Amino acid sequence: MNIILLGAPGAGKGTQASKIEEKYKLLHISTGDIFRANIKGGTEIGKLAKSYIDAGKLVPDEVTCDIVKDRLTWNDAKSGYMLDGFPRNLFQAQELDKFAKIDLCLNIDVDESLLMDRICGRRVCACGESYHISTLNGATTCAKCGGELYQRADDNPETVKTRLDTYKSQTAPLIEYYKSQGKLKSVKSGAGSPDEVFVQICAILDR
Numbered sequence: 001m002n003i004i005l006l007g008a009p010g011a012g013k014g015t016q017a018s019k020i021e022e023k024y025k026l027l028h029i030s031t032g033d034i035f036r037a038n039i040k041g042g043t044e045i046g047k048l049a050k051s052y053i054d055a056g057k058l059v060p061d062e063v064t065c066d067i068v069k070d071r072l073t074w075n076d077a078k079s080g081y082m083l084d085g086f087p088r089n090l091f092q093a094q095e096l097d098k099f100a101k102i103d104l105c106l107n108i109d110v111d112e113s114l115l116m117d118r119i120c121g122r123r124v125c126a127c128g129e130s131y132h133i134s135t136l137n138g139a140t141t142c143a144k145c146g147g148e149l150y151q152r153a154d155d156n157p158e159t160v161k162t163r164l165d166t167y168k169s170q171t172a173p174l175i176e177y178y179k180s181q182g183k184l185k186s187v188k189s190g191a192g193s194p195d196e197v198f199v200q201i202c203a204i205l206d207r
Contacts, residue, residue: 001026001205002101003082006174007108009163010118012189012197014130016108017084019198024205027076031085033128034067035059054153056162058088058170065095072100089170093177105178106201107186112164119160123149 003026005013014030021028035053038046045067049059058064068086071077083102087093096102110118121133125142131149140149154163178184187200 001080001103003104003106003205004087004102004178005082005084005106005108006171006178007189008110008112008115008167008171009160010115010122011108011110012118012194013084013108014128015194016198016201017082018128019194020082020201020205023202025080027079027081029068029071029077029081029083029086031064031068031083034071054159056154056159056166058166061089061091061095064088065092068096069099087174090173090177093174102178102183104204105174105184106204107175107178107184108189108197109186110189115164116157116160119155119163120157122155123151125149 001024005017007013017028017030020026035046035049039050039053040046045063048063052059064086068083072081083096087096118132123131123133123136125131125145125147127142127145127147129142129144131142136149141147142149154160175184175186185204187197187204189197
């Protein structure tokens with residue numbers, strides 16, 4: 001099974017991806033993680049990506065598509081995967097259809113009023129775990145690995161607004177694209193817990 005996780009910044013895609021990966025043994029491929037690995041490694045593509053990400057802009061489509069296409073050729077992707085953060089627009093979706101077979105697009109629908117608080121209050125660890133300051137009780141280290149938590153450079157109000165505006169203009173049309181293919185399923189994520197959202201997701205995946 002090959003699936004796409006769709007949702008605005010702060011919708012909880014990373015959290016749900018971890019739960020799906022654990023229960024359904026699906027490889028989680030996050031374009032954000034791929035880019036951050038390149039940024040940390042100081043590669044040329046990493047430096048290029050960082051200049052866009054820090055400004056709240058998207059990495060050029062051609063670069064992103066090439067990275068994802070290469071990643072899907074790895075042996076660990078042969079038995080199924082979920083894409084998190086890709087495709088981000090119609091061009092990427094159309095390119096993806098040329099080199100991959102997608103079975104389901106899972107859309108996490110969140111009211112915009114909740115997104116700003118979620119993102120600006122987010123703290124992450126290098127191991128991939130993500131937290132919100134409201135649940136940390138002052139803790140500054142990861143409960144999973146003990147690593148130091150940090151706030152991403154692009155998790156600030158100004159950049160977040162730019163990211164949400166970009167999402168609405170470029171990524172939201174993907175909902176109609178995958179609906180027209182009969183591959184779209186949506187779950188509603190309000191103020192409820194991630195576990196409550198996951199129950200909805202499981203009901204879809206189990207079918």
